[in-house]
Amino acid sequence: MLWEVWRMEWWAESSMDALQLLALEVWSDTSNEGLLVTDPAGRIWLINSRLREWFRLPIIPHTVDSLLRFTEATMPELGPLATMPDRPGGVQWGNVRIQQYPPQRLVWQQIPLFEGERVAGSLVIFRDATTQGQLELAKQSFLSMISHDLRTPLSTILGFAELLYNNRSELSQEEQSEFLEHIIKNANELSRYTQIALDIMYLEADKQEFEVESVFLDRFVRHWLSDAKHRLSAD
Missing domain, CATH: 3.30.450.20 (PAS domain)
Known part of the structure; x- marks a missing residue:
């Protein structure tokens, strides 16, 4: 009986060694x-x-x-x-x-x-x-582009906001509305680029954790429709 147990253990170890070698060969x-x-x-x-x-x-x-x-x-x-x-x-x-x-x-x-x-x-x-160097260069190029695209709408928002604030008594209602339209348009662009940058940071962090919680469906749908309505009117 002891011989049979030892032989089975030896066979199992030998089979495992052979399987590991086969896996190593395929992987290599x-x-x-x-x-x-x-x-x-x-x-x-x-x-x-x-x-x-x-x-x-x-x-x-x-x-x-x-x-x-x-x-x-x-x-x-x-x-x-x-x-x-x-x-x-x-x-x-x-x-x-x-x-x-x-x-x-x-x-x-x-x-x-x-x-x-x-x-x-x-x-x-x-x-x-x-390949790693090429990927790093592509990443740096993309980040430079995103950085530029983030600064452009932000500068526009600040410029029109300052004009509107400093000259609000002299600007007509039509001019003020035009300035506000520029501010809203560039704020939406800034929000879009910021979301892209955040998505990239999230993907690079390789986080795959999700929190599950109960929600009130009617409240969620109303909030989503309200947000979508404002976005459509802004576009």
């Missing part, structure tokens, strides 16, 4: 990150398809030295990978520029792998910094 081949696994002797145990594509390797090298020889012309900055961290928490990081057309910059992070207290190898994760 479908990941957008480049992965490199080496041992203390400098042998390469895993180099996934994304990294081979970025490095443009004609064959799969078996050692770190071979990898450095293949890439010394296009990535001379890759040398620190030959030094393996030897303590827990001894993470190394850096970046390399692939000298090709179009140029590409990768950031990498080298993490030591331990089996008990013994260094078993290292995992190096590469990420495409070029």
